[in-house]
């Protein structure tokens with residue numbers, strides 16, 4: 001029996017994590033749960049999974065839970081609340097499924113509490129990968145990838161040696177606008193941008209897929225998770241999202257992990273590693289039904305966000321914190337209808353140009369740069 005702490009329980013990854021827990025009652029037990037503003041769903045989750053502790057976005061949501069909950073439970077809120085969930089004394093593992101750099105501090109606290117981390121929340125690694133990986137090494141805890149590409153690479157690396165890796169190759173679907181030219185992107189709207197062709201995900205990551213920033217963030221995530229230089233991390237556009245990623249070794253042998261697109265597979269593997277468990281409720285991959293698979297090289301001028309991410313990653317230090325915070329704010333601006341789709345990349349570029357990178361920043365510096373960058377973008381958005 002593994003005791004799970006979960007933050008981001010009401011989101012796409014969070015609810016799928018709960019599906020995995022629900023389908024294996026003898027293997028997993030939810031001890032603490034963190035959601036945001038979706039209090040009605042949080043109440044249902046409390047009723048079903050009976051965690052000892054819950055956290056919600058703010059005081060208003062906490063009061064609502066206290067007034068309506070029908071179970072003995074401790075109720076917290078805000079950033080402190082997420083830290084409480086992430087460090088519950090009975091937990092063996094934290095699944096971090098919140099969106100944004102908000103996930104950084106609970107992750108660091110959970111590592112200090114000795115918990116393994118199932119990490120879906122890529123922004124945490126982009127904003128402060130050096131701090132997270134260093135702390136995980138110090139405390140001897142596993143950072144287990146949930147992101148589908150990183151889970152694929154993790155699986156392809158099993159039983160092989162780090163010094164034999166030639167390249168990591170991340171697959172990218174191309175997102176909702178993969179067949180559009182830059183010209184055609186000038187008039188796209190939020191509703192169209194939210195139509196991902198293969199995955200049903202939260203709004204922020206779906207926009208990131210459309211700008212290809214998601215792949216940029218994933219390049220940085222791969223750098224930190226697998227300790228591989230940027231020069232050895234590549235991206236290939238693969239519109240079917242069947243091959244989840246690949247590793248090329250020094251003998252040019254290439255290993256790939258495949259499957260129908262279903263996040264429950266990587267979520268469950270992070271939770272059961274190094275074992276595997278049955279996963280009934282997912283489609284089998286029959287390649288004769290899939291037929292043809294497509295692959296093409298990304299055009300770095302078409303996908304400027306991918307270029308920004310490689311540049312920020314290679315420079316390092318606080319520049320990836322700026323990349324992440326500027327992206328979070330610009331995407332939010334787009335989702336709120338304040339800016340057009342193509343302006344997302346313009347705002348990110350402005351923030352990167354405006355910043356003087358500091359190397360090897362501590363947590364305090366990261367938090368300050370994150371805050372300043374958000375303020376910078378918000379002031380531009382008006």
Ligand SMILES: NC(=O)C1=CN([C@@H]2O[C@H](COP(=O)(O)OP(=O)(O)OC[C@H]3O[C@@H](n4cnc5c(N)ncnc54)[C@H](OP(=O)(O)O)[C@@H]3O)[C@@H](O)[C@H]2O)C=CC1
Nearest residue numbers: 008010011012013035036037038098099120121122201202
């Ligand atoms: N969805 C996917 O298939 C994949 C997602 N990822 C990554 O996983 C992470 C989660 O993505 P996804 O599940 O799609 O996102 P969603 O938007 O679906 O969910 C986000 C979760 O974070 C919670 N949250 C947001 N703000 C706060 C806050 N201030 N305090 C507490 N909780 C908060 C939300 O709570 P509430 O809704 O209650 O307000 C919700 O539970 C992201 O980093 C994403 O990049 C990676 C690979 C695939």
Ligand SMILES: CC(=O)[C@@H](O)[C@H](O)COP(=O)(O)O
Nearest residue numbers: 147148172173174175209214
């Ligand atoms: C499911 C998952 O891991 C997402 O990060 C997915 O990869 C998004 O698709 P894109 O390849 O379009 O970014």
Ligand SMILES: [Mn+2]
Nearest residue numbers: 147148149218
């Ligand atoms: Mn991914």
